[in-house]
Amino acid sequence: MINITFPDGNVRQYEAGTNAIDIAKSISHGLAKKVVSANVNGEVWDATRAINEDAKVQLLTFDDKDGKATFWHSSAHLMAEALEILYPGTKFGAGPSIDNGFYYDIDPGETTITLSDLPKIEKKMLELAREKNDYIRQETSKADAISYFKEKGDEYKLELLEKLNDGEITLYKQGNFVDLCKGPHIANTGDIKAIKLMNVAGAYWQGDENRQQMTRIYGVTFPKQKQLTEYLELLEEAKKRDHRKLGAELELFMFSQKVGSGLPIWLPKGTALRTRLEDFLKQEQIKRGYTPVITPHIGKKDLYVTSGHWEKYGEDSFSPILTPREGEEFLLKPMNCPHHCEIFGHKPHSYKELPIRIAEFGTVYRYEQSGELHGLTRVRGFTQDDAHIFCTPDQLKDEFLGVLDLTMHVISKLGFKDFTAQISLRDPEKNEKYIGSDENWEKAESAIIEATKEVGLETTTELGEAAFYGPKLDFMVKDALGRSWQLGTIQVDYNLPERFELEYIGADNQPHRPVMIHRAPFGSMERFIGVLIEHCAGKFPLWLSPEQFAILPISDRFNDYCNEIKDQLAAHDIRGIIDDRSESIGRKIRDTELKKIPFMLIVGEKEVAENKVAVRIQGEGDKGAMSVQEFADYFATLL
């Protein structure tokens, strides 16, 4: 007998060689049906794999993250089986589970698989699922595995095999399909009841753009049909929040083929929104001792040679523009920091002046490949809420903490609760990717780690994600479709001050090199607003709303009264419009609802007589009549 310890600390005894399904059966039959895999001593195992020794076991169902991964990974194998039948000779790459399903990268040879082929593949998968084949795990020697895939002609599997050690190789088989796989898998294909293949895309083999482009097929599956229906409904909902759709509908911004792709054009309402965001941060920064500056949109190429950006990112900038007579080379500025370094360097500084915090909403232009462009979140021209702090090494940590406080203030003020903070350090294996001394890197990295610890911020750490000049802390938020976007960023930099030979005179009357912090709480106005639109589904926080109310007269006899109301509200700093079209009140309400204007103030005979307005809240309905003063007071409580 062996001892099985459950997550709640309970210990039960089982025969050696038991498995997760049997353990589940001993608890309840319902549970046994739902078990897809099990966490055994920290490793996810097949639910049918024999457990021979004492172990800590957590049974996993589709409701667990790891359970989903098992289910979807098995679904990828099922799809591969279907593909092998429908497209004989297909070569298989890798087919993992992902956050929302699974994919398989395949090389179908001469055949092209398109969207219209997916229903056929789905159908075949369902057929195979109904055959109720077991997923069978089989340990194998490297030599046997190689000979199997050699005979099959699966060169990608052979390449994967090369990296594996003999003795740790397993194959999984369901039906007639055998795959190189470390598992784990569900017990039987029959558990897969609902299947939807989402799309096809190109993907480079091993993620290397110099190698073969594979066909990647994405799909998602569920144990119950109802779950699939719900998932598809969720996707529909998410689409409605898409900032590209809402941005057009609410007339916030536009793109023009003539102006150029990736170059957002801000319409009046979007500009109103953006200006309010900028003003909010500008005021906050003044309070916190920042000095606003303005620098040109272009800078000599030499400036970026000095900063190192030209060497590192020259190809990702717009090509230099030339002065017509002298032939001097200028870059459309891809970064504000070199300009700000020049500001710091234009006169000598005493240590008594530090820290110096130079802030600018600086518009920058970068060449993004055409296929990268995406709404407001990936563009070729954007405005950073940029600032650079020049301080002494002793001040670094306090300054970092100050920036952290500002960034978190901004994020919470905008209603983001679900964000993650990522510490990006250098990859110690790839020193050539970075500039600057080891000593400086270590100092910078530990400053970030200590500061985040001190404020108790939950972080993840990524090696190799640092900027080339220093480590950084990024704030990431997910959009409506679950894609993760970087918003605010804080970066420590010992290197630019060196490249620009920046100095201050210390208490010892000797020159010293300042440390620099790059930071942008929003990141870029474009991306931030794009994510904000999706976050609030176009219903912005009241203080940002381009129009806070619409006054809707029931007949044009009340227009004069409406104008008075509007003036009175303006005196309370509440902004809005009057819809004085000769339309029915029902129509005016509908149109205002669709524009997502937070308050409708309806004015008719009764309201004029009582000197009131009938308040209706967007998305909620009639709230009854109030005087202007009452409304203004109520409004103030919502800000």
Next chain:
RNA sequence: GCCGGUGUAGCUCAGUUGGCCAGAGCAGCUGAUUUGUAAUCAGCGGGUCGGCGGUUCGAAUCCGUCCACCGGCUCCA
């Protein structure tokens, strides 16, 4: 940049296997209506069918090429 898809009026979409002057709803304009909590009625205007080139007696429809957009990949100071 690479793979796949899409591109018809301001918006959402019809348009059979290439064949009369390319259609609808909404929006717009004009007029009527003066309305009580999510679409008042009538009339009218509006499209080089993404651009260019080709095949054909004839192209929105077939071919080529370029552009833009969508989903991914790669990249992201």
